[in-house]
Amino acid sequence: MYAIVEIAGQQFKIEKDQKLFVHRLQEDEGATVSIDKILMIGDGDNITLGAPAIEGAFAEAKVLGHLKGDKVIVFKKKRRKGYRKKNGHRQYMSQIQISSISVKGGKKKDSSDTASAKAKTEKTEPAKKAAPVKAEEAPKGKVEKKEAPAKKAPAKKAAAKGGDDLKKIEGVGPKIASTLAEAGLATYADIAKSTPEKIAEIIADVRGNHVPDTWPQQAQLAADGKWDELQELQDRLDGGVEK
Template identity: 60%
Template structure:
């Protein structure tokens, strides 16, 4: 039996007792976590495909530890501009072990989750209003627990860069907390004035 499940913005093919490295999770080491966004499930030769997720299916795992991945060198160069920049990056990861894959039985748990999600909905913000954040980055941030302007304002640019490291493209996060704080304070005119000076999060 195996499943394809989405964890922290990434999709993994997992089986019982398998160890997987995923983007850093918020829970403590030794904690048990569950993932209900199961996209495909195989059991006894029968394959079930979700639309997009399979209702009632759930993957449960245990957090074995938090660590950093191998260093990756990021080199940027602009031709004929004399611009060169070299940075090193180590992705923050979490090692988990799959404990169980349930084809059904998560429906009872899903009801209170939906209710709590409805209550939490007003607290969620449209992070795409921040210059430099697109739909994929917003989805990745939300999966990592950064769901509001207040969360983003309290985050360090380097930490944000770690969270979105798996998203394709060059993303400069230096001004994102500053923009988010202006949104939290309701200073939309000042935010627009700042964003007019930015291009992809970088001052023009």
């Protein structure tokens, strides 16, 4: 007999006495864990499917130990931006051994998912009961002060500063992006409607040799959401100029 189960957000095919590594569990070493999310059970030619889990089915496993997984190197790089970042990561893991797989009934211990769900409901229930009491005891004078919240001003500022990420255009850096935004070209549509000559006049004071011949074309593709075509175009460019 085998089963397809979900443990800590991952799916595994398990059999009795099988050992496997899963994401770190809260149970101590030597404890027994009950797995409730049984997605499928196969016993010879008999296959039982859940929707998504099989009601009443469960599996039990013993926690053999806690450890860290192999080190994984995460490397990030952005083309022509001078951005490189390298990090290492070791995932916290738990080794378990499957003790039994049951299709129907039987006594079982609360799994880590069930126990955590019960703990959350116990914490939220008193909080929900306490909220109305505080609202009733609050004096009427404080209600008038809450009618005029002072946090609406930052929202308006954020809306006023809205614009597209112009740095996605090949040849546009942070300084040029801010210069164009100050001149009223803050979105892809604004750049697409402009001309290379006008853009060259706006960025004339920016240090460096910049050629905006293809910027309106790139901006139009970005404004239309044609990112694949934009990527193909940028692969043929070098600093915004055809190779």
